[in-house]
Amino acid sequence: MDATAVRVVGSPPCRVGSRMSIVPGGEVHGTLGCAEFDAAAIEAAVDVWASGDPQTRTLHHDLGDIEVFFEPSRPASRMIVVSATDVARELRAAMGPLGTEVTLVEPRTDRVARGDGPVVASLADLDLSDYDEAVLTDHDAPQVTETLALLLRSPVRFVGVMGSRRHVGPYVDELRSRGFSDQELARIRSPLGLDLGGRTPNEIALSIAAGVVAARHERDGGWLDR
Amino acid sequence: MDATAVRVVGSPPCRVGSRMSIVPGGEVHGTLGCAEFDAAAIEAAVDVWASGDPQTRTLHHDLGDIEVFFEPSRPASRMIVVSATDVARELRAAMGPLGTEVTLVEPRTDRVARGDGPVVASLADLDLSDYDEAVLTDHDAPQVTETLALLLRSPVRFVGVMGSRRHVGPYVDELRSRGFSDQELARIRSPLGLDLGGRTPNEIALSIAAGVVAARHERDGGWLDR
Structure with missing residues (x-):
């Protein structure tokens, strides 16, 4: 500073x-x-x-x-977005104005589109810190359990997984059987984001971006006037 | 359709x-x-x-x-943002990916910056419909009471005013004394947006954008997982 x-x-x-x-x-x-x-x-x-x-x-x-x-000039936060999806792309657009760099993690090179960079093939290639926020945008991606285990052992300050409890539940159960405690598993935020009711990729990305900012400031994201 | x-x-x-x-x-x-x-x-x-x-x-x-x-292919909604402020500019950036056109209302030509267009000098120049959402970004702007009166008499589906109750209260009192009912005045959303805790113009714009989307879908914001 x-x-x-x-x-x-x-x-x-x-x-x-x-x-x-x-x-x-x-x-x-x-x-x-x-x-x-x-x-x-x-x-x-x-x-x-x-x-x-x-x-x-x-x-x-x-x-x-x-x-x-x-x-104090804290380093800009970094959002690590796992899987090259439409929501991942909209998240990059939504987080840009907030000064948050988005790094995409996608091992399936055929899914990566022009303009998706920076992209890394594996989360293990990144040096994770407590300035990182991680979002999994595809609960059907390969290695979801391993990705979550790696994130939970890291100091990242936010771990979110898109999808319903029904989709994410099996991963949580698997992680519990691997020895993660309920307290550790409580770091996984899912369903992810604020309840805006939108269904399009850009509405979902807005819901996640707003949620991440609310988490940064430890707020509940509800209406200010209600 | x-x-x-x-x-x-x-x-x-x-x-x-x-x-x-x-x-x-x-x-x-x-x-x-x-x-x-x-x-x-x-x-x-x-x-x-x-x-x-x-x-x-x-x-x-x-x-x-x-x-x-x-x-059904409803026309894209339009956001009418009153006053050329930093938040107004960030709102344009935040609403763009949602397909929402932003029209700025600013009578003070010296406040309008390159890139602020489309800009109109007066709300009266616009044909307001129930696809419009209106946000006042400067409670100290001239003609705030008149602007709010015009919006409340219009079919716009969302009327929001940035600022604390302390700032907005006098306008509400003035409108009440002009004959607006409590029910009509309840349309004015203030303080505006979802509680994300951010203070920078882009965080405030994100809070408003998220709130407007939540209002479109009649949701309360708030964490999906809590």
Whole structure:
């Protein structure tokens, strides 16, 4: 995240506009003018990062204070969409404006259409993190159980499977028999998305996109006015 | 809508593939082969139109029956977005994949950006119908009360106003004092959209788009799996 000195009071060793780039627990570049300010900024950055919201904090020095504007810039989330389906394509279109990159997973090369990229053949080719959201758009695809097992062992923050409980139930049962607990299995969101009642691929994609955003903000997706 | 003969039993005066184009209560083109089938199809079309879903019905004739596939093709809905705001622009992007044309209403020409078209200066320039959905994206715009009064007197099927109850309340009070009933005022949806928790223009637009689709299908939004 960026930490920028936006106000200087007294005569501390810092000028308005001095800036650091801080990855909490990682790389640091730039300086606010002295080791004390830099150390204080790195410490503050941990807090600000956890909050996710920009903040201005006052840092103290014997010669004067500075106000530092911290702006967390979390990496854009990534949506991993399994299976090249019409809904997968509409999801790419729906998530684009939200700054969410969509990566398609499809081992069946004959299903991949021009414009479907980036595509990987296997989920195992991806380095999964808690910035990833995963959606399975075809409960009849090969290796659904294995895909779900891999996702449940990963830190991805959202796992959704399109389809009714009737379709997804057998996979859940199979995963339970492989030792996944009910708590682990509860991560699988299915039926997936918000109840918009639409049936076309773009309506279904909108329902999933809206649900993913609601999940990001821990909301229930119901009407704001009802 | 189209009404197409898809099966013929016996020897009625009709061939598979015979087709009519029927606007319920309006123009009729083509024929299913005789006046009796055509009259029966026009009558059936009213029902099918009301249901909104495609249906196959059997039409009878002394010489034999035919099965006719009725496919209602309602005109694409139109979203009327009042005020040239960032949310208005994101709404256009969100509604496009759903086949919904967005018409912007903005009298302040200095607010209109390249790419905002089609734009009209006044709601009064539009021929409003029950295929229109209207969204006010700026509760501080000039003439909000007049705009809402015009929408409430129109057949538009959705009227939404962005903003908190605190912002919208005074307009509702003013409209009530002008004689609008509580039932009429209940058409105004505000705060607008589904509760996704997002704050950026594209998240807000997604919340509104999802809400409009939920309203089309008379659903409450909300998670499908919770």
